[in-house]
Amino acid sequence: MVDAGGRRGGAERWLAAAGSRPPVVERHRTGLAYFCRWYRLPEGMDEGPRRPWAVTGGTFAGCAVFPADNRLFAVTLFVHTGDTTRSALRDPAVFEAAARAFPPGAAWLALGAEPRSEVLATASLDNRWSALVDERGPVVSGLVPVGDAITHTNPTLGQGTSLALWAARRVARTAHQDPGSERFAADHHAWAVRTLKPWFDFQVVADAAIGERFATRAARTGTAREVAALFDCALEDPEVMRARARVRHLAEPPERAYADPEIQARVARWLAARPHYTPNTAGPGRAEWEKLTAG
Numbered sequence: 001m002v003d004a005g006g007r008r009g010g011a012e013r014w015l016a017a018a019g020s021r022p023p024v025v026e027r028h029r030t031g032l033a034y035f036c037r038w039y040r041l042p043e044g045m046d047e048g049p050r051r052p053w054a055v056t057g058g059t060f061a062g063c064a065v066f067p068a069d070n071r072l073f074a075v076t077l078f079v080h081t082g083d084t085t086r087s088a089l090r091d092p093a094v095f096e097a098a099a100r101a102f103p104p105g106a107a108w109l110a111l112g113a114e115p116r117s118e119v120l121a122t123a124s125l126d127n128r129w130s131a132l133v134d135e136r137g138p139v140v141s142g143l144v145p146v147g148d149a150i151t152h153t154n155p156t157l158g159q160g161t162s163l164a165l166w167a168a169r170r171v172a173r174t175a176h177q178d179p180g181s182e183r184f185a186a187d188h189h190a191w192a193v194r195t196l197k198p199w200f201d202f203q204v205v206a207d208a209a210i211g212e213r214f215a216t217r218a219a220r221t222g223t224a225r226e227v228a229a230l231f232d233c234a235l236e237d238p239e240v241m242r243a244r245a246r247v248r249h250l251a252e253p254p255e256r257a258y259a260d261p262e263i264q265a266r267v268a269r270w271l272a273a274r275p276h277y278t279p280n281t282a283g284p285g286r287a288e289w290e291k292l293t294a295g
Contacts (some may be wrong), residue, residue, distance in 0.1 A: 002171060004164075006148040007075040021139040028204045030154050031211030033081045033123040035089040037096075041071040050072060051105045056102050056282040058213050061289060063102035064156075072110060074118065075099050080214035081123055085293040095119045096294045101284040124226060127153045127204050129197065131189060138185035144171055151196055153203040162250050163196050170195075191262035198253050226271065228279030230258060233270040239265050 003011050012023055041048060048067060056063055060083065066074040078099055079086045088094045091113065099105030129151045132139050147164035170191060178184055209224060234241040243263045246252040257263070272275060284292065 001143050003079050003143055003149040004147050005059045007152045009149055010147060011143070011145070012130070013117040019134070021235060022132060023139060024131040024134050026131075028127045029122070029208070030127065030207040031081055031212075031215060032078050032125060032207065033083075033121065034076055034078045034125070035086075035095060036074050036117075036120045036122070037092065037099075038072060038074050038117040039072070039109070039230060040116050042112050042114070043071075045111065046071065048111060054071055056104055058214075058283045058285075060286060061098075061283065062210075063099055063105045065104040065108050065281065073113070075105050075108065075245055078103075079210065082188050082215065085290060088293040090121060092119055092120050094293055098284075098289070101288065101292060103282050103286050113199040125129055125154050127151075127200060127207060128201050131192075133186060133189040138189070139180050141182045141185045142180040142286075144179070144185070146171060150192060151200045153200055154207050157199075157203055157206065159246070160202070164201060166195060167192065198255075199250060202254055225277070225279055226267070229277060230263075230279075232279070233267050237266050237270065239263065240270075 002188065003009060005011065012025075016022060043209065048065070061077060061079045064076045066077070068074065077089055077095065079089070089098060096109065100109055130145065130149065132143065133144065146167035148160065150167060153160060153162060153163075170188070174184070174188070209227075213224075230240065234244045240263055241262060243252075243257045246257045247254045
């Protein structure tokens with residue numbers, strides 16, 4: 001049986017009711033709340049600006065623009081779940097004023113786009129890994145999870161569908177190999193840990209860094225500053241952009257792509273030429289933000 005029932009599919013409850021040992025679940029809260037509104041570009045305008053970069057943010061909030069088809073695009077604001085200003089972002093007027101305070105939101109909303117939705121709020125996001133194997137081996141045989149049934153992640157990196165298809169392809173290619181056996185269950189789990197788990201771990205680390213920054217409102221320094229520089233450098237350096245693209249498209253894990261000596265040297269030169277570089281400073285200050293969200 002293939003469990004493609006998603007993160008709320010119920011397999012954990014079914015297994016418990018059947019007397020099985022519980023799956024091993026790893027869960028990490030992101031600490032982030034997202035507020036999104038959809039817009040449509042005016043008739044005759046097929047695409048929006050390519051710059052400024054589509055995601056910016058400071059020490060307490062961020063803004064992202066996600067272009068879609070048929071002239072549609074989404075503007076998203078994100079803050080820490082403990083930020084007292086977050087509930088005000090549900091108001092369309094407050095949302096739009098706050099979005100215009102960031103370069104991407106300002107550039108896209110200045111095009112005369114028509115709102116196509118209310119402000120949609122999403123919170124209580126987590127990254128979750130569920131394994132049907134514990135220290136004693138498979139907790140059940142004959143059941144193989146794919147997609148969100150094995151791992152679901154915060155969608156900011158856009159990797160959920162890719163991970164689901166990866167797992168589905170693996171099941172399709174191995175389903176003839178005694179799929180009801182404990183060995184099949186153990187082999188599938190081992191494959192998932194090698195192939196899918198690194199991308200889950202990558203999302204956990206990325207979200208933890210953003211959540212901590214928003215919670216403490218601290219600027220990024222040290223290694224965090226260097227990581228941010230890699231992304232900004234990629235906008236100007238095609239070789240660094242290729243490394244970033246390999247990671248974004250799940251062709252190469254970040255610890256390998258970004259560890260390339262040539263990539264590290266290029267980022268180091270980029271930073272050396274910008275001694276006063278501060279990541280993600282584009283956007284409102286805290287006093288301005290609180291004024292905007294006060295309506």
